[in-house]
Structure formats: structure tokens, C-alpha cells
Amino acid sequence: MKIGFDPTFLDVFVYSLDANGRLIPKLPNPGHHVRNSLIKEVAGGNGVNVARTLARLGHDPALVIPYDDYFMEVLSLDPHLKNLERHRIHDCGSNRTIAVIWGEGEIQFNHTSNNLEKRHWTQDVHHLWTESSFHVFLNWGLNSTSNEWVTCQLLALSGIKNNELKELSKRDAIELAMEVSIECDHPILIDTGRFDHHSEKEELVNLFAKLAGLDQCIVLMNEEEAPVLQEIPMQNYILHTPERIKAKFKSETIHVDVPPLKEALNFVGAGDAFLAGIIDGLKLGVGLSKDLLLNGVRVAQKHIMDTFD
Secondary structure (H helix, E strand, C coil): CEEECCCCEEEEEEECECCCCCECCCCCCCCCCCCCCEEEEEEECHHHHHHHHHHHCCCCCEEEECCCHHHHHHHCCCCCCCCCCEEECCCCCCEEEEEEEECCEEEEEEECCCCCCHHHCCHHHHHHHHHCCCEEEECCCCCCCHHHHHHHHHHHHCCCCHHHHHHCCHHHHHHHHCCCCCCCCCCEEEECCCCCCCCCHHHHHHHHHHHHCCCCEEEEECCCCHHHHCCCCCCEEEEECCCEEEEEECCEEEEEECCCCCCCCCCCCHHHHHHHHHHHHHHCCCCCCHHHHHHHHHHHHHHHHCCCC
């Protein structure tokens, strides 16, 4: 399975700890110091986070990502990522994120300067995408040219060849994407992130609607993303919050309460871990059911509590 096909981020995690090494319950007022902070650099981005969790679950995904040299240095120090097969999306570097974490949750500060565009969709990327056993659309919101990139992903699933795609203008490619049929029997998962602020929101909504209407497509979203996405018809979706999960699989609606955790160690990437749990369940043959949702919750909580090993 190939995972990634989305922007990468060098993540700087700032863990706000007390003298006993536990996350402080609340951030102090401006001007104060949190003197026991732990600061870590981690290779991140949605695809990288999902691949890390899948590797910790015993899978062997291949990463298809853009990166710069320093990002790769950091990734190579990660015991769960360093031995994975890697394919580089060339001529595009990595971005930067600072995440501040405390007992109530986390806040991320993203700086995106390296976006994936149509020009990055090479023959190698096209081949890797179409041959994957799962197709996972990730992180539309933090890619300012995601309308171009998603168009390439969608057209590739329609059977169009890369040389034909390259001959199309950006505008013609987007218009064609809305007309073609998807020729894909593999599962399609969409975890777009929030894109209601995106400059190309209208085009992304149209692309999303086309994909979300497919029988084999599952949309994953959190409570921040749901208000925009739930206005669009979807065959299958999973809405996950820290307290409960609501899923609609065709005509069936399923609710799952999330067991409370006594203490959290890491909120960053919990949504990606949940997605990895859904992929893990599907790969193990679990159908669209309550058991699939419970597997997503189980994996996300393992991530939050760091109890994989």
C-alpha cells in the first residue's frame, strides 16, 4: 500500500509539562514560563503520521512524499519510519509546524511554503498512486494548490494516462475531472482536513462531491470539518470526536461512545491514528461496521497513550 501523496511538515512538538513530567491542565497567562517543557522534532504530515501508525501496527506501507534534506534526516531517526520504502515527489520541499500540547489538547501553528501542484504529478507518482491497494486523499486544506493536485489524483483513477494528463491545461484538467467516471475497485478514503478557508473552495467542494458519491469511498471528518462537508451528499462517512463516533454506511447509521482516558500523552496526530485504525481494519477484512469504528478508536487511543509496544 502506498500512503502520502500530501505535503510533509517538520513538526516541532512543545509538551507543556509540570515538575512531575505530566501535561499541565491549562496553559498559563501570557508572560509566564512553562519551565519543564519537552521539545521534540518529528517528521510529520498526515500521510507520514498514518504510515507511522500503520508500521506500529505491523503493516509495511510505502511512503510517497515530498521532502527536503533536513526532513529526511529527522525521518531517518524515527524507528517506525526509517526502514519503510520511500518514494520522493521531486522539486517540492517540506513545511513547518509548531504544536503546543497541554492537558486539554493542542494548538498547531502551520507555515506552508511548499505546495503540491500539477507539475509535481510525474509518471512515477502516477504509477505509484494507481497501483496502490488503497487510495487515501489527504490534507486539502494546507495545500494552496490542492485543487490541481486532487484533480490529478482523480483523473488517474479514471484511467487517464499520465502523458494525456500532462497535455491538459490546469483548467481543462479540472473540467475533465468532473466529467470522467472513476475506474477503481479499491477502497477510497478521504480525510481532507478543513478547507472552508481555501481560495479554491468551490472547486474542492465539487471534487469532494464527486468522490464522496462513490460506493467505495469513505469520508473521515472531525467536528470542525463536519459543518461544511455534511452539506454534501456522501455514501459513507465517519464523524469522529473525542467523545463519540457517528458513521453512516449507505443507509445504516452507527453510533459508538469513546471510552474516556485517564491521562493523555500526545494529542497530535490522533485523527491520523484513527484513520490508520480504519485502514488497518479494512486490510484485516473488517467490513463497514461497528467493529471497524472500534478498531479506529482502539488505535487512536493507543497513539494518545503511547501504548503500542
